[in-house]
Amino acid sequence: MNRIQCADPDLVGILTKLNTYDYIIVGSGFGGGLLADVLASRDKRVLLIERGGLLFSTHVLNTSRPFYGRGSSNSAEGNESIYDDVKAKVRCTEGSDPYIGGPVYCVGGRSNLWGIWTPQISRKTLEAWFPPEIVAYLLEKRGKNNKDGYQDAFDLMTANSQAKEIYPEGSGQMSSSEIDEVRAKLQAAVPGSSFDLMPVAAQFNSSAAYRFPQGAYSTTLALVNRMYANNRNLTMLLNTEVLAVNDAKDGDSRKVVGITIRDTKHGTIRTLDIGSAKVILSAGTIGTATIALNSGLQKLNRKVGCGIIDHDVCYSRFAKLAGGGGESKPVNMKTFMQVGGQDCLVTVTVNANFFLAGSSTSLPNTQYYGPDGSIIDPRVGRENEHLFDTICVLFEFVGHLNDGNAVLGLPGADPVLCIKRPEQPAAVQQDMDKLVKGVRDAFVWGVDADISSELAEIAAPKVSRLGFGVFSHECGTMRMDGPGRSDGVVDSNQRVKNFVNLWVSDLSVFPVSPEANPSLTLAALALRLADHLEPAAEVTPPEIPPVLLPLPPQDG
Known part of the structure; x- marks a missing residue:
């Protein structure tokens, strides 16, 4: 099985020199894994570098279950013990508030464990902090399907299985009248409120939703399917930590020319010459900041690594x-x-x-x-x-970025944070x-x-x-520009400023930690970045003449 899973780093190094890859993506979670899958589906050659290997467990969210065990200890969302066991160590400097979260190094990253709740960010928060073009993408309907960016992301995450029956209405599990009964209690408890259903990113293969769920969305399924199929457009280099990107001048800008990587099993370090590939960092708010600091990007923008916050x-x-x-x-x-x-x-x-x-x-x-x-x-x-x-x-x-909070570029085995709430x-x-x-x-x-x-x-x-990082919604270390602000590390297309071939696709680009769980918004931004880098081709279905069948014989 390891022979199927693992690309050979030496051969990958030869192929990168030969301009084999159009894109090199670092990290396979909501931002990087989704982006890699979409770009590969658009016939682009992608090298996906993941620090960990495969994580399979009865409690990862994308594992199929024969019955939704409501209230039982092994239900689909009862996975906090798994998260506590697999999350990586992150340390804090003296005087810092404690941090109880942590990255997960594996194919799919934390998308294996979190992200079943997929609310949108409120329009008020979006318009206050995000660039207008991103707000328009997320909220305004467009195209032949007349859908906004949020709907595109939700349909992808649910494999369109909730297009007609949103959980739990119409699922055979709960009636509209029962939902209205709960809503009436809440509106009596909180006068003037307007409660509605929390959208859930789960895929179903039964007409009775939440009876036979295929599992909550994670990037793992699509990536592993491509891996086992020996898909020509996706190479996955597992158990490989990216330490830094190496850049050189390119006219008035800079360009990534190589990537320094370490084999996590053997500790060997080498540099990949990336050829003409474009690079996307998707290692998470802490991981991407660490790579950027090791690469000296803070010399170009003092905001690199700073601002990290999770909402209260x-x-x-x-x-x-x-x-x-x-x-x-x-x-x-x-x-x-x-x-x-x-x-x-x-x-x-x-x-x-x-x-x-x-x-x-x-x-x-x-x-x-x-x-x-x-x-x-x-x-x-x-x-x-x-x-x-x-x-x-x-x-x-809502958690506002604090420039006094930072990922510290210390040369230890684990990332080190300085945070104050x-x-x-x-x-x-x-x-x-x-x-x-x-x-x-x-x-x-x-x-x-x-x-x-x-x-x-x-x-x-x-x-x-609750403690800092409990829901793993840390944001802000590679923030984007926002309304009236131009001091961001990346622009509204998530390209690192002053670079011609370096982008970021993870929660580090968020200019605020929003009040809503951010996974749906990150998925939508990954789709937007894919469209920016490689617009989807407009495919017109061929006209197929109707099949004329002979009429059945008439009696009499």
């Missing part, structure tokens, strides 16, 4: 004894709103198993409520196998507490319930702030 994430979770019909059906609702004067994505899940909400999590529920709304001990009556509905309220705030304003905590209390009241007692004074005095579950 806070949550509260509680459980209520389920009714006679058993656990409620799983649903995940979201809304954009201001919390304490700050832009926020508020997500409320009911029995929707994920990092903070399902039974697989190691974090305990704050409170358990009985049928009358009183707090109970969940261990009492355990012999009767009582079931609980788990409700989680999640707050994700601002304290949360009291108004934010007060608004979160108020919102959680409203959600608790609506789900525990009901919208129109007459609550006794004794029960009404029960404090709402505590809202907790």
